Amino acid sequence: MIAVTGATGEVGRRVVARLVEAGVPHRSVVRDASRAAPGADDVRVASDYGARDEMTAAFEGATTVFLIPAAENAERVEQHKTAVDAALAAGVGRLVYLSFLNAAPDATFTLARDHWATEEHIRATGLAWTFLRMNLYMDFIPGLVAPDGAIRGPAGDGRVSAILRDDIAAAASAVLTTDGHDGATYDLTGPSSFSLAEAAELLGARYEDETDEQAYASRESYGAPDWEIRGWVTSYQAIRDGSLDVLSPAMRDLTGRAAVSLAEHLQS
Numbered sequence: 312m313i314a315v316t317g318a319t320g321e322v323g324r325r326v327v328a329r330l331v332e333a334g335v336p337h338r339s340v341v342r343d344a345s346r347a348a349p350g351a352d353d354v355r356v357a358s359d360y361g362a363r364d365e366m367t368a369a370f371e372g373a374t375t376v377f378l379i380p381a382a383e384n385a386e387r388v389e390q391h392k393t394a395v396d397a398a399l400a401a402g403v404g405r406l407v408y409l410s411f412l413n414a415a416p417d418a419t420f421t422l423a424r425d426h427w428a429t430e431e432h433i434r435a436t437g438l439a440w441t442f443l444r445m446n447l448y449m450d451f452i453p454g455l456v457a458p459d460g461a462i463r464g465p466a467g468d469g470r471v472s473a474i475l476r477d478d479i480a481a482a483a484s485a486v487l488t489t490d491g492h493d494g495a496t497y498d499l500t501g502p503s504s505f506s507l508a509e510a511a512e513l514l515g516a517r518y519e520d521e522t523d524e525q526a527y528a529s530r531e532s533y534g535a536p537d538w539e540i541r542g543w544v545t546s547y548q549a550i551r552d553g554s555l556d557v558l559s560p561a562m563r564d565l566t567g568r569a570a571v572s573l574a575e576h577l578q579s
C-alpha cells in the first residue's frame with residue numbers, strides 16, 4: 312500500500328488520481344480530510360510533517376511512502392526529517408521523495424539546499440529510497456509575467472527545462488507502481504530548455520533582465536522573510552548559471568512518453 316503525503320496538493324492529488332485509475336492500493340495522508348482527492352480509498356489525517364506521532368500513525372501499514380516536500384518555510388528540513396523518521400518508525404520499506412534538480416549543500420537555488428539535507432537524512436536511515444528531482448514548475452511560467460507585460464529577474468540568457476506538475480505526477484506514479492528504482496535518482500525535466508526571453512515571447516510578453524541588486528530591491532516591498540526572498544531571487548540566478556538547464560531522459564524512460572513542452576502547454 313502506497314501512502315501519498317501532500318495529497319490535497321497539486322502534485323499529490325494527481326498522483327492519487329493515477330493510483331485510483333490503476334487500481335493500486337493507496338492512502339492519502341492529508342492535513343484536512345474534507346479536501347482529500349475524490350475517490351481516495353483511505354484517508355489519514357496528520358496535522359503536519361513535524362507531528363511525529365501523527366505521521367507515524369498515518370504511515371502504519373504502508374509499504375511505500377511518497378513524500379511530497381512541505382510548503383517552503385524556515386523549519387522545512389526539520390519537518391521533512393520528522394516525517395522520514397515517522398516512516399521508519401511505522402515500518403515502511405520504501406520512501407520516494409520529491410526532491411529538486413541539482414540538490415546540493417551549496418546549490419545556487421537556496422531552497423534546493425533543503426532538499427539536499429532531506430536526501431542526506433533519508434540516505435542515512437537505511438530505508439530503500441528513490442529521489443525524484445524536479446525542476447521548476449512549467450505551470451508557474453505564465454505567472455511570471457507582471458501586469459505591465461514584463462518578466463523581470465536576474466536570469467540573464469540562462470535556460471530552464473521547466474516541467475509540468477502533471478508530468479511530475481506521471482513519473483512519480485510510474486516509480487511508485489513498479490520495482491527496480493531503489494537507490495535511483497531521477498531528474499524530472501521538461502523536454503527542452505528555454506530562456507525567459509523565449510518564454511516571454513511565447514507568452515506575448517517581454518523579458519527585462521535584472522541585476523542581483525535590482526532583483527532584491529524590487530522584491531523587498533513584498534514583506535516576505537529573507538529566506539523566501541532569497542529563494543525567489545536565487546531561482547532566477549540558478550537559471551542564469553545553468554543549474555536548471557538539464558535535459559533528462561527519465562520522464563520518457565519512466566512513462567514511455569516525452570514531457571510536455573512549454574509551447575505545447577501554452578497551446579493546450
Ligand SMILES: NC(=O)c1ccc[n+]([C@@H]2O[C@H](COP(=O)([O-])OP(=O)(O)OC[C@H]3O[C@@H](n4cnc5c(N)ncnc54)[C@H](OP(=O)(O)O)[C@@H]3O)[C@@H](O)[C@H]2O)c1
Nearest residue numbers: 317318319320321322323342359360380381382446447448
Ligand atoms: N518545482 C517547483 O517549481 C515548485 C514550486 C512550488 C513549490 N514546490 C514544492 O513542491 C511541493 C509540491 O508542490 P504542489 O504544487 O503539489 O504544492 P501544493 O499544491 O501547495 O501542495 C502541497 C501539499 O503539501 C501539504 N503540505 C504543505 N506543507 C505541509 C506540512 N508542513 N506538513 C504536512 N503537509 C504539508 C499541503 O497540505 P495543505 O493542502 O493542507 O496545505 C498540500 O497537500 C510544494 O509543497 C513545494 O515544496 C515546487
